[in-house]
Structures are given as C-alpha cells and as structure tokens.
Amino acid sequence: MKSTELLLLLKDISNTIIDNSEMLNDLDRAIGDADHGINMRRGFLLVLEDLDNLTDKDIVTIFNKVAMTLLSKIGGASGPLYATAFMKFAQVCKGRDEIDSNLYTEMIGSAIDGMKMRGKSDAGCKTILDSMIPYYKTLETEIKKTNVFKELSPLALKSSEEGVEYTKTIIATKGRRKLPW
C-alpha cells in the first residue's frame, strides 16, 4: 500500500467512525458519560480535513499528522491512545514508502506496545488491547505461511472478533461494569 491508498483507507476509517458516533455515544452512555462518539467524531472530522492537504505527502508524514490531530482534538483517554498508535505507525514506517504485510504486522505490534505503555494496561483488562493483541498474534503466526494481505486479513479479523467476545466474559480493571439496575 502506497500513500495514495493509505489516504483512501484513512478516509474510509474516519467516515466509519463519524457515521457510527451515535452508537459510540450510546455504548458509552451504558457505562459512563455518553460522549465517546462526540469526541471521536470531533477528532476524525478534522482528520478528514487533513487528508485533503496530504495528497502528495509520504506515509510517515501522513501518520504523524493524523496522530497530532487526534492528540490535540479528541482529549479524554481516547485521544492519547489513538494518537499513540498513529505515532508508532509513523516511527515504524520511517524510511519506507510502501506498507506490505510484514511492515503492517510490525506497525500493529508497535502500536500495541505504545498503547500498553500509555494506558498502563495489558491483555485481560477489558480494553481495546483484548481485540488488538489476538489480531496481532494471528498476523504474526500466519505471515509465516502467506504474506498476501487479502488472505491474512480475514484470519486476523476473526481473532480480533474472538477477542471482543472474550471481553464480555471478563471483569474490567480499567473500566467499570455496568451496575445491575
């Protein structure tokens, strides 16, 4: 994937988050202050604006710009966590002009390390890491058999979804369970 495709992907990701912001608010309302979607929407609306000005930029510049926008516009816990992931992407991509399956795997691993450090969290705390870590582990294992992303991706996504299901069975140490009323 080169920078032009990356921009399209980021546009797609931003639109998906923006379109689902009300759902994110509702999920947050069940356990907290109902603003997760508001904050994510604010950040990714500005990412969309950034993308228009990044058309001739390299992938490192693109990731860094997205990181800074998310960091300075989202706030809360989500801002630093998402920004950290994008900063790590930029670091890992240094000197590269194309993302292949190997580099992508490395990017995800590095993002996980950064988010663990920033959020002082790990697997089993009922956080986004419980979806990302299985995703990464599958990438890491399966890439030894195939480096075709279209074959790798569905397997990793399946592990990630299993991770999401797993979080329903565990007690939050970072968050708080909804109380029974």
Added chain:
Amino acid sequence: MKKIINNVDNIVDEMLQGAVKACPTLVKRADGFNVLVRKDQKTDKVALVSGGGSGHEPSHAGFVGLGMLDGAIAGEVFTSPTPDQVYGAIKAVDCGKGVLLVIKNYSGDIMNFEMAAEMATAEGINVSNVIVNDDVAVEDSLYTTGRRGVAGTIFVHKIAGAAAEKGYPLEKVTEVANKVIKNVRTMGMSLTSCTVPAAGKPGFEIGETELEMGLGIHGEPGTHREAIKSADEITTYLLDKILADMSLENNQDVALMVNGLGGTPLMELYISNNKANDYLVEKNLNIYKTILGNYMTSLEMAGMSISVLKLDDELKELLDATANTPAFTQF
C-alpha cells in the same frame, strides 16, 4: 435539553471569555489556549497547574489566583484537556522554579497530563505531578484505576498553592500536596442526572423518588440507588463512609467541605452542613474549618459531596493562608 448556550461547539471558549470578563483583575486567558492564568502571573515561585474536563465549574479556572493555582486548563465538557493545551499552560506559568500538575485520578487526565509533562521535561522545565484520589465510593470506575479524584482536589489547590506562595521548592510543594491527598476523603450522592451539551440528553436516568449514592462527577455509577431520604440521613451516611476510611483520634482537627454538584440550592447544603457539623462533634472531632459551596460541580446535577481532611499544624497554617481567586477568597 434546555441550557443557556449559543452554539454547542463554542461553549468552552465563550465560558472562558466570560470568566475573564467576570474577574479581569484576577485572571486572563493564555493566548491561543483554553487556559486561564493569573493576571499577575510569573511570580518567582513554583507554579501550580490543574485542569480537567469542563462542566465542573468553578473547578478549575475559578481557583486561579493568589495562594492557589497559577494556571488551569479547560477541556471539552467532561473530557480531559489535550496535551498541547496542558503544555501551553505549563509554558505560560513556568518561571524557572518548576511546575506542579494537580491531576484528578482519571485515565484520560493522567495520559494527557503525562504527555504534556514529557514535552515540558524535554524542554528542561522541572515538572512534577500529584494524582488526587479522594473518592471513597468505588475502587475502580469507568475512567480510573483506583479511586476517583473529586472535591478533595480543592483542598490540594488551596494548601499546595499556599505552600508555593510561601516560596517552598517544588519537591516540598509536591510533598505537601501528597500529604493533603493522603489525608482527604470524599463521598458524594445525587438526586438527578445531567446533560452534556453536545450529547443533548441526560447521561443516565434516575427515578423521581430515587437517589444514587457514591456516583462520580461525570455521572459514573455509584454504589447503589435507594429511595430518597432526609438530609440528616444522607449526611450521616456519607460521613460514616468517609470516617470508616480514615483513622482519626479523639479531638483530631479536621476541615470539612460540603460541596454542591451544581443543581442543589445552598439552602440544602446548609441543612446538610448543620447535621455534618453536629455529627463530627458527636464523633469527638474538632472542626477547624468548614468550607461550603459549589466547588466541584457536575453541570446541573442535583446532589452533593462531603469531604473531610485530617489536619496537622502544617496543613492548618497553609489552609489559613491568604487566597484571592474568582471562586475562593480568604484574607
């Protein structure tokens, strides 16, 4: 949703502009930031910076001024401010003696303040921080690991602010702030929910005849709900929870704070305070000072919190020191 606002997107900016216009002799806006600093900033001392999501006014900008904070950052409503804003505040108030960040124990606040501290440290600014975790209601909440930081934060602003004003070095100011944190406990309750303006609907629903004990200042779940009861019963319940978590000797000097969450009239806070004072005396405690008012609010939520701070001679002296800020004045 009924609120006296113009545009949801401009709430924080317009609020800060209005706050400066209310107290132009005390505070001013740090250029380009959602940060209020002292009008007479950059005195030769350790600087104190705090902040958090908006919606808790007068926290924290209301405590910027002589004897308390040097700078306060206002995030979006109920959302931690971003690192660039915190960094902007640090830069605006640092005068070479170092900066103490007073952070309430929420994951988002800690992450954003820590990133700002890393940026400032990289520039050679001496930054230290304390994490306030005074809420005895729950060990872990939506936003926190460990206890939440709530109204006890005002005692940290007051006492550490006085220490900085006296010229104590950063290490000592930090130590004093940590002493307050170690000795302050808070518990709150609410009667109604509140509406984050951008969300447009209440964060949770609560029945007409119900109250919720121990909920957080963003409406995070508390310990339980029950039928509404009298002010005296509510007050003694909150104080019992607080005192059970403190080890206080007979005749111990304490400071008491009766804090409104925004939607409760002072009349009701006074009624609660009437009982709180009597109850602490019954428990053989000596109330050295009572502070009552809306200090750490939760938008229009009706409810209150009570804080008890165990005092020693050092804390008493600093608590008594002069303060002149928009929301807390003492001469």
